Amino acid sequence: MIETRSTEVELRWRPSPLTRAVVTCAAAALAVALIGGYWQLVAFTAPLVGVLVSIGWQREVPRVHVHAEPGSQRCFESEETRLSVWAVAETSDVAVDLKLEALDGMRLETVEPVSPQRHTVAVAADKWGRYPIVARVNVVARGGLLLGTGVADAAAVFVFPLVSPQSTAIPRTELLDRLGTHLTRHIGPGVEYADVRRYVPGDQLRTVNWPVSARRGSLHVTERLTDRAADVVVLIDGYPQPPGPATEATDRVVRGAVQVVQSALRSGDRAGVVALGDRHPRWLGADIGRRQFYRILDAVLAAGDGFEATPGTLAPRAAIPPGSIVIAFSTLLDTEFALALIDLRKRGHTVVAVDVLEGAPFEEERDQLVARMWSLQRSFMYRDMGTIGVDVVSWRGDATLDQAMQLVPDHRSPARRRAAAI
C-alpha cells in the first residue's frame, strides 16, 4: 500500500498585497482630503476603510496541510521517481499556492501541473542520501486581507547508492558450522576432494570410493572439504568529520558498506549492519536474502523504522552474532569508533577496518613535511591496531573495494590447530 504523508504547515501571517494597496489608497485620499479640504474624498475613502475593517468579520485563518503520496520514496542513484504533493486548507474560501523545492543535487521537474495546489514531480539525484521535498505554501485568507507563508517538509526521497558488482573477499577465519559457499579446510559434505580413508561403520555408502576399495581390497571412502557460511556485519562510522577530504571520504563509507553487504548476501551469507556515531546510532541483525539487502539500505539511510536503535557508542551485543566477521568503514579519525572496534576484537570477532581517508584530512595545502608526518602517524596507528588484532586496510578512491580487501593480512591459524582441523 502506498502511504500518504500529511504535514501541517506552520504559517506566518502578514498583510497581503491587497491590504497594502488599500491602505496606501485610503491614506493618500485622506491626506489629500485633509490638506486640500476636499471633503467629498471622505466618501471615496469610506469603502476602502470598510474593506479594511471587514477583517473583524471575516472567517478565522485556516490551517493548511500538505499531503504527499508516497510520503517517503526510495530509489537508486540517477533513477527517476515520481511523487504527488498537494496542499489542502481547512476552509474552501482561501487561495492556496504551492511550490516545491528540493535540495542541491536533486533534480526536480514538474510534470502535469494539475492546479496551483497539486503538483506531480519527477525527481532524481546522482548521489545517495536523504532528500526532503520542501513545500512552500502561500495562503491568502480572511477575504484576501492576510497572506500566510510557510515551509514544510512534504516528503522524503531516499536515494540508495549503486555500487559495483564485484565480490569482496572476506578475511580468512574460522567459519560457523553452517552450509554456505566459502570453502574451508573442514571435512564434511561438499564437492572439493580432501582425502581417502578407510571405511568406518556409519559412513554413507554413496561416499565409498569404489576404484580405491577394489584396489585395496577393503572399503574406502572419499572425504570432501565442506563449504561454510559466514556472518558479515558491516560497521559504519557516522561520526561528524572535519570539513575537507574527510567529509568527502564519507561518501565511500556507505558505498563500501553496501558493496560488502551485497557481496555477502549474494554468496548466501548472513549480513547485518551497525551504524555508530550518527545522531541515531542504529543496527540491524544479520539475516539472509534479497529483502535483507533493502532492509540494510533502509537502516544505513535511517529510512523507515525497520531497524533497532542503540544509545551507546559501542556495537550492541545483539547486533553482532557470535563468530561473525566485522568489516568497518571509517576515516579512523574518531577515537570512539576505534574503541568500538577494539571492543569487538576483545569479544572475539574478526575485525577488519577499511580506512577510506586519502592522505591528510587538511583542507588547504600544507607543507610537504606535514603530509609525511601524517602518513607516518597513520602507519603507526595501523600497526597499533594490528597489534590489538584489528587489521586496517587503506582504500583509496582510485582502486575498487575488492582490490583493497585483497590486502587484508592472512592470519594463518597455528599449525597444530590446522592439523587438528584436517
Next chain:
Amino acid sequence: MSSAAAPVTRAVSTAFGLVMVASAAVQADGPGLVAAVVAAAVVVAGTVFRPAATIAVLLTVSVIVLADAPPVLTATSGLCAAAYLVLRHTAAMTSPTVLGAVGFTAAGLAAASLPMALPWVPLLAPLAVLVLYVVVTRPFWAT
C-alpha cells in the same frame, strides 16, 4: 504569489476599474479629463501588472480633485475602487467584504453630505483621521 484570479474575475475587476474612473470623470474637463484618460489607461495596464491597480486608484483621486466631483459620484467611484482592488487581488469577494464596503460607503456619504459649517472641524479632522488610521490598521500589526 501567482495570480489566482481567473480571466473572468480579471475582466470584472477591469470593468469596475473603468466605472471607477468614469464616475469620477463625469464632470471633468481640461486637466481632469486628461488625468481620467491616463487613469483609464493605467486600469487597462493593471490587467497585466497588478501594482498598476494601486496607481490607477491614486490617479482617480487626482481626477476627483481636479474635477471637484460631487459626493454621490465620489462615493460610487470609491465603492468601485474597493471592488476593483479586491477583485484584482483575490478570486472572489466574501460577503463581509461587501458588507463592510457598502456599509462604510453609506456612512461616508452621510458624513460628506453634512454641511461643514462648524469652525472647529478642520482642527479636529487630522486627529480624527489619525485615530481612524490607527484603529483600522491595528488588526494587521499583530500579524
